[in-house]
Amino acid sequence: MVWDVGSPLSIGAILFTVIIVAAMLIWVERRLLGLWQERLGPNRVGPFGLLQVVADMIKIFAKEDWVPPFADKFSFILAPPIIMIVILMSFTVIPFAPGVGVIDSDIGVLFVLAMASLGAYSVMLGGLASNNKYALLGSLRAAAQMVSYEVFMGISLLGVVALTGSFNLREIVIAQSDGWYIIPQFIGFLIFMIAGIAESHRLPFDIPEAEQEIVAGYHTEYSGMKFGMFFVGEYLGVVLISSLLVVLFFGGWLGPAFLPPIVWFLLKTAFFIAFFILLRAAIPRPRYDQLMTYGWLFLLPLSLLNLMITGAFVLWQEGAI
Amino acid sequence: MIQLIKDTLISQVVTLWRVFVHAFDKTDTVEYPDVQPQMAARWRGRIILSRDPDGEERCVACNLCAVACPVDCIALQKAEDEEGRWYPEFFRINFSRCIMCGFCEEACPTNAIQLTPDFEMAEYVRQDMVWEKEDLLINGTGKYHDYNFYRIAGKKIGGKDKGEARNEAPPVDVRSLLP
Ligand code: SF4
Ligand code: SF4
Numbered sequence: 001m002v003w004d005v006g007s008p009l010s011i012g013a014i015l016f017t018v019i020i021v022a023a024m025l026i027w028v029e030r031r032l033l034g035l036w037q038e039r040l041g042p043n044r045v046g047p048f049g050l051l052q053v054v055a056d057m058i059k060i061f062a063k064e065d066w067v068p069p070f071a072d073k074f075s076f077i078l079a080p081p082i083i084m085i086v087i088l089m090s091f092t093v094i095p096f097a098p099g100v101g102v103i104d105s106d107i108g109v110l111f112v113l114a115m116a117s118l119g120a121y122s123v124m125l126g127g128l129a130s131n132n133k134y135a136l137l138g139s140l141r142a143a144a145q146m147v148s149y150e151v152f153m154g155i156s157l158l159g160v161v162a163l164t165g166s167f168n169l170r171e172i173v174i175a176q177s178d179g180w181y182i183i184p185q186f187i188g189f190l191i192f193m194i195a196g197i198a199e200s201h202r203l204p205f206d207i208p209e210a211e212q213e214i215v216a217g218y219h220t221e222y223s224g225m226k227f228g229m230f231f232v233g234e235y236l237g238v239v240l241i242s243s244l245l246v247v248l249f250f251g252g253w254l255g256p257a258f259l260p261p262i263v264w265f266l267l268k269t270a271f272f273i274a275f276f277i278l279l280r281a282a283i284p285r286p287r288y289d290q291l292m293t294y295g296w297l298f299l300l301p302l303s304l305l306n307l308m309i310t311g312a313f314v315l316w317q318e319g320a321i
Numbered sequence: 322m323i324q325l326i327k328d329t330l331i332s333q334v335v336t337l338w339r340v341f342v343h344a345f346d347k348t349d350t351v352e353y354p355d356v357q358p359q360m361a362a363r364w365r366g367r368i369i370l371s372r373d374p375d376g377e378e379r380c381v382a383c384n385l386c387a388v389a390c391p392v393d394c395i396a397l398q399k400a401e402d403e404e405g406r407w408y409p410e411f412f413r414i415n416f417s418r419c420i421m422c423g424f425c426e427e428a429c430p431t432n433a434i435q436l437t438p439d440f441e442m443a444e445y446v447r448q449d450m451v452w453e454k455e456d457l458l459i460n461g462t463g464k465y466h467d468y469n470f471y472r473i474a475g476k477k478i479g480g481k482d483k484g485e486a487r488n489e490a491p492p493v494d495v496r497s498l499l500p
Pocket of ligand 1: 422
């Protein structure tokens with residue numbers, strides 16, 4: 001079948017859609033922020049300012065692609081593609097709809113977590129290679145932030161895995177046919193969402209690139225398309241975390257039958273993307289030691305508690321205790 | 322614990338909701354080139370030199386505005402006509418330096434120099450930002466309609482002798498006081 005999981009057509013369509021959506025987010029984010037800040041946002045280029053994306057693309061491609069002479073060339077050039085590649089890799093395991101996806105992996109959840117951790121290399125290498133104090137501060141913060149959220153990010157998902165009994169994202173969705181996991185796993189959802197915001201370096205947890213404090217953090221020295229890759233990487237991260245939230249807690253493509261499954265998936269994902277942007281408009285950024293304290297002393301115990309209760313519940317259901 | 326949840330969760334949710342509600346408010350943006358904004362009358366924009374109610378130049382070339390100007394963008398030269406009125410021979414404002422602070426208007430003793438709500442002053446050639454007296458001088462009285470410096474000040478000019486200004490008593494003839 002042409003439209004099967006992993007067919008070239010399917011892969012191409014997914015890659016194309018994901019990248020277009022990430023690029024359109026440049027415009028969506030600015031319009032939505034405008035809406036919530038009682039402004040208009042870009043509305044001049046094309047209908048509703050839709051062609052703003054094209055204008056921004058032309059600008060970013062035409063910019064001088066400069067490597068500072070004091071930077072470590074190899075890692076400086078290596079860092080930006082990493083984040084794009086690992087996040088696009090994570091999309092391979094996302095089940096978009098029945099029969100739409102790239103691979104049907106039995107270790108989907110683990111794969112996503114592994115790729116997310118690799119993404120941190122991009123931020124750290126970029127900051128270190130820039131040989132700039134702000135970039136260094138940014139990547140230090142990124143490292144500090146990563147060790148605090150990666151732990152409970154993983155643990156918060158284990159509740160879902162325990163309920164399904166599988167690491168396969170497709171099976172996780174199917175297991176939600178009789179009730180989305182948002183209800184039994186509400187705490188897991190909250191924790192994973194907080195970790196996801198930190199993962200994609202979005203406000204309020206954009207501590208590694210806090211532009212009001214440390215210029216632009218780890219990408220201070222980047223320009224042109226190298227900066228563009230960090231930028232698109234961030235938006236890809238938003239799309240990834242939103243679709244993961246949908247898959248893990250909101251029943252993926254499941255929904256009333258009057259709309260095709262893929263539309264349900266896209267609608268739910270769009271909702272979470274908008275929510276991410278609302279977070280940016282509303283919540284101020286904490287200090288990074290506050291995030292670490294909050295992560296280690298509150299969210300980690302909470303996620304462990306959640307896992308234990310879920311585990312006990314699963315065992316009780318199976319009659320083991 | 323309750324306090325912690327209140328601080329970390331409830332307050333964030335309330336914030337999110339309040340910001341979300343802004344989506345239904347009217348935007349404050351004025352789409353400027355298409356819609357002209359309503360400028361306040363006291364907006365400090367393009368500078369003009371006004372005339373008094375008789376149609377004469379108000380500026381008496383006292384240089385106070387040039388002294389007050391924090392960026393030194395006013396240049397002028399005093400001249401005197403045959404009636405004894407002082408006036409600027411040239412009066413030059415370099416608008417590429419002017420910061421529209423309005424200090425010149427504050428300093429001016431004759432209400433000659435005034436700032437107006439016009440702000441569309443962009444030019445392609447830098448030299449065009451330097452405005453001469455012909456460009457600055459308008460035919461009206463600007464914001465202050467009745468003020469006429471020479472009709473109030475005691476200075477003698479053609480057609481108005483000492484003692485003829487408004488609220489001014491004729492000068493005392495000291496000889497008439499002699500015994
Ligand atoms: S507005 Fe301020 S800067 Fe401009 S000419 Fe007057 S005093 Fe100078
Ligand atoms: S504009 Fe006013 S302050 Fe300036 S020289 Fe003329 S009278 Fe004096």
